[in-house]
Amino acid sequence: MDLMTNLMPAGAEIFMLAMACVILIADLLIKQSGRLVTYLLVQLTLLGCSLITVGTHENGIVYAFHNMFVDDLMSDVLKLLTYLAVSMMLVYSRQYLTVRGLFSGEFMVLAMFATLGMMVMISANHFLTLYLGLEVLSLSLYAMVALQRDSAVATEAAMKYFILGALASGLLLYGMSMLYGATGSLELGAVSSAIKSGAADKDLLVFGLVFVVSGLAFKLGVVPFHMWVPDVYHGAPTAMTMLIGSAPKLAAFAFVSRILVEGLQPLVQHWSGMLIILAIASMALGNITAIAQTNLKRMLAYSTIAHMGFLLLGLLSGGIEGYGTSMFYAVVYVLMSLGAFGMIMLLSREGFEADTLNDFKGLNQRSPWLAFLMLLLMFSMAGVPPTVGFYAKFSVLNSVVQAGHVWLAVVAVLLSLIGAFYYLRIVKLMYFDAPESHAPIDVGSDSAFLLSVNGLGVLLLGLLPGTLMSVCAVSVQQSLLLH
């Protein structure tokens, strides 16, 4: 095949890698006071990547590098949203990290490599590239969590994340090797057709599938593979928590849907049963345990577990609509979690983390606008209309009901009702309790502006969800090969 036709679809990845190497070298020449230059370069790279992604878009599905790489509408949309999420993360965390002495070149370069890992995952069409993309992402995240070397909590979080992440990778690889043994191929399309032809050993396939689903569940952080999530979310510096909790969820959606929906579609009756158990357990444990938390980061970690359960509901209900709503849910969740962690960073200052519930007491008296934005974000996470969280939950439930699992939808609604309690408790603390401290809130104008856009976006998308919903539905329809 011609070299250029191979390289063009992966233009954004190549640009990102080249710029990461350039910034890695250029940062050596920049003094600590001039870190802003590095920061702007990273933002420009993300902008450049989005231009390339849009520019190299072609209708239909393009394969490159011997079918290891796939460029389709879903991958382009998810990549653009990933750039946006990473860029927002950088804006939110600039001041927070500067104050803590973590605003270093390594942080930004590792964030770029993490983005590259996500891009590789999103565009992978082969078990090998899926796994390598995941490892590039995870390795960057482990290092970023540990960057705050003098903090015992952060080091402990990084250690737990690393060991459990390595275990999950092992499970995933073991499952993949089983699937390879059964089908004789690592390419998703070939795996799928080998299973359909009936030549593959069914027992070996199911055996591999169990390990693959366990590995995926570990990476998504759903019950019973969730143990690392609260500790890592709590222990990591909030900027790193925001990175872990936002953009990788988009890549994880692509990862799970490519493996299960594209590669293992013929085994759907096996994995949808597993996903039902994972989804119910996550929603139950996540929502109930979150009530007992006094630390907001820990509470949001349990809320992530519950949200990931909801994401699985969309996937297991199947069909274009199910996968479309699942993707919509992932996008909305990323938007909400960026806002919530952004709020924690905005209220934090030197030597002080605003990460307990008490820090939000009486926020309305200290800053009515921030309290209103937090109200919007919490309403959206709880699924209160007219915010977008309501619409996301509603559409997932709709596809679950259409798939014929009415009882599952009822359980999901009941569990989200339990979950609404702890989100609304924050609203109550902000509006009806007296503030514990009267320290002035010193906010950077860029992050405050972004937070306003983020909070209002949650409201606006809730009022007009049609565009984003149809983008998700169309991209899933044009991309996932539903055999």
Next chain:
Amino acid sequence: MNFETIMFYVFAALIVFSALRVITAHNPVHAVLFLVLAFISSAGIWILLEAEFLAITLVLVYVGAVMVLFLFVVMMLDINLVRMREGIWRWLPFGAALAGLMAFEMIWVLGSSGTPAGKSAIKHAADYSNTKELGRLIYTEYVYPFEIAAVLLLVAMVAAIALTLRRRKDAKSQVVAEQVAVKKADRLRIVKMQAERKE
């Protein structure tokens, strides 16, 4: 049962035995040595599969370099064996039950229809070069994952440096350039004073 099959079972049994000893050995140094045995046995299986290059690389890189480093680290660590084994009896029943359950489930799935038939390895002629074929594949069909693997190593390097490099402010070190560029006026101060009178 031909010779190759017998060798496979020998190596497989060695791997299982040494892997078990890695986690049960009292002395961490012994555990590392058993890990070396596990690697060498896996290399043996790879040789049986005609993957000579991979087998030799495994021995050279893992056994020769990585495990030796590992051995150094383990020998330097001051590990308190008594403290390490404190909780073992408390958690053993729970862990054993879980492991037993998993083993039972695996046997149940796999045992229901006999041994699953995976694809058997393809046999090649004696003049077939495994190394050449590997090199060809890595730079053609697998060039994309190969490059990503390289990125992975770069990330590991950046992470290792970022996490371990500490610039000590109180460290004493020579700055050769300054020493060379020094002038007489910087070091020598001529003080004019009156000759002292002998009392």
